[in-house]
Amino acid sequence: MIQPKQLAELFLAGNDAEALVQVRRFLEEHTQHELFARLLTPAMYHVGELWENNEIGVADEHLATAVCDFVVSAVENRKQQGDGTERKVMVLGPEGEDHYIGLKMVSSRFRENGWSVKYLGPNLPLDHALDAAKRWKPDAIALSAALVYRLPVIKTYINEFLDLDPKPIVFLGGRAVSKANPEALRNEGAIVLEDLEQLERWLTMGEEPQDGYGISV
Numbered sequence: 001m002i003q004p005k006q007l008a009e010l011f012l013a014g015n016d017a018e019a020l021v022q023v024r025r026f027l028e029e030h031t032q033h034e035l036f037a038r039l040l041t042p043a044m045y046h047v048g049e050l051w052e053n054n055e056i057g058v059a060d061e062h063l064a065t066a067v068c069d070f071v072v073s074a075v076e077n078r079k080q081q082g083d084g085t086e087r088k089v090m091v092l093g094p095e096g097e098d099h100y101i102g103l104k105m106v107s108s109r110f111r112e113n114g115w116s117v118k119y120l121g122p123n124l125p126l127d128h129a130l131d132a133a134k135r136w137k138p139d140a141i142a143l144s145a146a147l148v149y150r151l152p153v154i155k156t157y158i159n160e161f162l163d164l165d166p167k168p169i170v171f172l173g174g175r176a177v178s179k180a181n182p183e184a185l186r187n188e189g190a191i192v193l194e195d196l197e198q199l200e201r202w203l204t205m206g207e208e209p210q211d212g213y214g215i216s217v
Ligand code: B12
Pocket: 036, 037, 040, 041, 044, 045, 046, 047, 048, 049, 051, 052, 061, 062, 065, 096, 097, 098, 099, 100, 101, 102, 103, 105, 106, 142, 143, 144, 145, 146, 147, 148, 171, 172, 173, 174, 175, 193, 194, 195, 196, 199
């Protein structure tokens, strides 16, 4: 079975065809959640390390991202159109945030768990996010932040979303969350999920997060 670093090499070589072959092979014995958590995320984190150490350049990292993006889309399980009674989630990154592969994975996991998803992508200004939420009235809004200095902006988004009527559940995740002190994020009223594993448990165990896996406030 392919390892994350080997997959990262295929990403960096721009070898989308072989990357997809390997990923489909992995999926013969693993779930989509495992693919995201155990193979694709570590592969991209490895790309990040190579970039940080100047072993690869910006163009290489962009190419790797594009291939990863392609693979995430290619393994998406699109089910039949729902009957309109599914729970609804809006998924987005705040203004200034360019990282979006994690958001796409989160969208996919909601979809596979039967939710109706509007993936609004990264870098969405607050006014537009609020406008979309007022029109669509989602049950939940999932936000992602990759960089710790994004957290003050995220807090503004959370507060504004929680003022909506009807009030959605607001999820916050992303690399910044797993690097930050969760205590600092507690009093914002969002459910802070440190990784896809925690999201999976929330999605499969129902509405009430249990202490110990989610930092629910
Ligand atoms: C690709 C990449 C880019 C691309 C993004 C392209 C894109 N469309 O996404 C580009 C070139 C735009 C970019 C830019 C920058 N980047 Co960048 N980037 C990366 C890289 C290599 C991979 C990102 C990625 O796709 N990861 C894979 C995904 C799946 O991981 P993830 O986002 O963490 O998501 C997972 C979890 O966090 C979680 N999750 C995420 N969101 C949510 C939400 C919810 C609700 C839940 C439940 C879970 C969840 O689930 C996901 C699946 O496991 C990372 C390395 C890394 N460690 O991630 C650096 C990295 C994040 N970038 C970094 C930096 C510094 C930058 C820049 C500031 C560089 C610069 N000087 O311009 C800019 C900032 C841009 C901006 N304004 O946002 C640093 C951050 C370091 C730090 N101190 O925080 C990193 C870590 C690289 C490094 N090692 O130095 N980057």
